[in-house]
Amino acid sequence: MAKYKCKPHKPKAQFCNTCFTASAHRADVCPQAGSHKCKKCGKLLDEPDQQHECHMNCVNCHGEHPADYENCPARR
Structure with a gap:
C-alpha cells in the first residue's frame, strides 16, 4: 500500500x-460594473x-503594489 501526503x-x-478586490465575486457579477x-x-475615475x-x-491589503499583484497576501 502506498502512502501519500495530503x-x-x-x-x-x-x-x-x-x-480590483479579492472578494467573493468575479468581474461578470461585480456590483460596481460600469x-x-x-x-x-483604488481611486474611482x-x-x-x-x-x-x-x-x-x-x-x-494596503501594500505598496497594484491591486492585481498576484502575490498579494489578500489573494492567497
Whole structure:
C-alpha cells in the first residue's frame, strides 16, 4: 500500500478585474460594473484611462503594489 501526503484544499480568493478586490465575486457579477477604478491606488475615475496622480496602494491589503499583484497576501 502506498502512502501519500495530503493537504486540505485551500482555494484562492476570487479576484474581480472591475473593482480590483479579492472578494467573493468575479468581474461578470461585480456590483460596481460600469465604474472605473485605478488598480494602482483604488481611486474611482470618470474614464477608464483617465490620467491622475496616485501612489501605489493595494485596495485589498494596503501594500505598496497594484491591486492585481498576484502575490498579494489578500489573494492567497
